[in-house]
Amino acid sequence: xxxxxxxxxxxxxxxxxxxxxxxxxxxxxxxxxxxxxxxxxxxxxxxxxxxxxxxxxxxxxxxxxxxxxxxxxxxxxxxxxxxxxxxxxxxxxxxxxxxxxxxxxxxxxxxxxxxxxxxxxxxxxxxxxxxxxxxxxxxxxxxxxxxxxxxxxxxxxxxxxxxxxxxxxxxxxxxxxxxx
Numbered sequence: 001x002x003x004x005x006x007x008x009x010x011x012x013x014x015x016x017x018x019x020x021x022x023x024x025x026x027x028x029x030x031x032x033x034x035x036x037x038x039x040x041x042x043x044x045x046x047x048x049x050x051x052x053x054x055x056x057x058x059x060x061x062x063x064x065x066x067x068x069x070x071x072x073x074x075x076x077x078x079x080x081x082x083x084x085x086x087x088x089x090x091x092x093x094x095x096x097x098x099x100x101x102x103x104x105x106x107x108x109x110x111x112x113x114x115x116x117x118x119x120x121x122x123x124x125x126x127x128x129x130x131x132x133x134x135x136x137x138x139x140x141x142x143x144x145x146x147x148x149x150x151x152x153x154x155x156x157x158x159x160x161x162x163x164x165x166x167x168x169x170x171x172x173x174x175x176x177x178x179x180x
Contacts (some may be wrong), residue, residue: 004077006035006041007035007045007055008047008059009035009036009037009048009053009061010031010032010035010037010042010045010052011055011102012033013031013034013035013036014026014035014052014053014056015056015102015104016034017034018032018104018108019030019104023104023107023111023112026049026052026108027049028042028043028046028048028049028052030173031052037071039155048102049090050112050113050116053108053109053112053116054109054116054118055118056102056106056108056109057106057118057119057120058112058119059100059102059108059118059119060102060106060119060120061120063074063088063102064085064088064089064124065088067083067084067087067088068081068085068087068088069084071083071084071087071088072084076080077135077179078134078135078136079134079135079136079137079141080134081130081133081134081141081179082131082134082136082141082144082178083130083141083175083178084128084146085131085144085145085148086144086145086148086161086171086174086175086178088150089148089151089152090152091169095115103152103156105161106120107156108160131145134178136178140177140178141178143177144177144178147170147174151167151170151171157162
């Protein structure tokens with residue numbers, strides 16, 4: 001149990017390093033310091049920076065999946081998967097959302113070496129199948145998913161393409177599209 005908590009702490013610390021200092025600052029030393037562990041302790045969980053980045057991408061995928069499972073527990077209508085994806089990928093801009101840290105890491109991993117995105121690539125087939133079999137028009141499901149990705153990318157980069165009110169209206173419109 002402690003091993004899992006330490007691993008999680010390291011992953012979240014790495015995300016904070018990237019968010020606060022940028023991708024270039026992501027070193028094993030900086031992450032160990034931020035996590036409050038020795039470099040050896042970090043290396044026990046992640047043998048290299050690439051392993052750390054891959055772990056962060058995997059954690060990102062698991063966070064999305066967990067949020068989606070939670071959202072779908074109360075929704076079994078057609079379009080439930082697409083609505084759950086929209087909910088799961090919408091960053092809570094009012095607080096300390098781990099999605100910010102992990103998404104930043106995902107970008108860092110992709111910029112470093114796309115092979116580090118393996119956990120995300122591995123999940124895409126099942127997500128695409130669920131999206132196509134969601135009980136709504138597959139093109140509409142794809143449109144909502146791509147728009148949701150665009151929203152979190154805008155949040156991640158701090159781009160305010162729309163005001164907060166407009167952003168909420170966009171999310172509501174996307175949600176309405178999933179209900180046909």
